[in-house]
Ligand SMILES: Nc1nc2c(ncn2[C@@H]2O[C@H](COP(=O)(O)OP(=O)(O)OP(=O)(O)O)[C@@H](O)[C@H]2O)c(=O)[nH]1
């Protein structure tokens with residue numbers, strides 16, 4: 373899939389901000405803080421700076437909507453599970469995520485759950501996975517930062533992750549080298565096409 377355009381639409385911090393954004397297939401990018409959600413979006417749209425990424429975990433604090441090719445939305449969500457983020461802020465983020473992921477007002481065609489392949493699935497990821505399954509959300513699991521380890525170690529980690537998550541969509545990825553980009557875009561394009569036929 374060729375990305376022709378990518379624009380910031382708006383930032384969402386509460387329930388009143390969501391209305392009117394259900395016209396296009398929407399992909400929500402979630403994951404623990406610092407796993408590379410913003411970087412993955414930048415790599416997908418071939419831009420260095422569409423989405424602010426940072427070495428300070430917890431930088432993304434609102435849900436940022438981007439319109440891609442006038443065809444779908446990418447929603448960049450704040451990261452969860454970072455102990456150094458102040459408790460009050462963590463609670464606020466947790467509430468925002470739970471509302472966003474669970475609300476029937478929100479259109480989400482698939483959740484792109486990003487993990488760091490070198491770290492694997494953490495307790496907080498399992499909690500989110502359980503929530504998403506309970507809600508019946510479609511999940512694409514993206515194992516990011518494969519460039520940081522050798523091939524053998526990545527393969528080992530991938531099979532460990534595969535064992536736990538079973539036959540769901542799982543893509544080894546690097547926002548840095550763009551490995552996995554075409555596969556992820558094709559998968560999202562397929563999901564978007566299916567939705568448009570319904
Ligand atoms: N080597 C490598 N580094 C990456 C990759 N993806 C992201 N990073 C780095 O990881 C750090 C965090 O990236 P972000 O994209 O800001 O992560 P995030 O998940 O959006 O973080 P929050 O918004 O704070 O939750 C940055 O220093 C990125 O440069 C990758 O594929 N490979």
Ligand SMILES: [Mg+2]
Nearest residue numbers: 409410425432
């Ligand atoms: Mg971010």
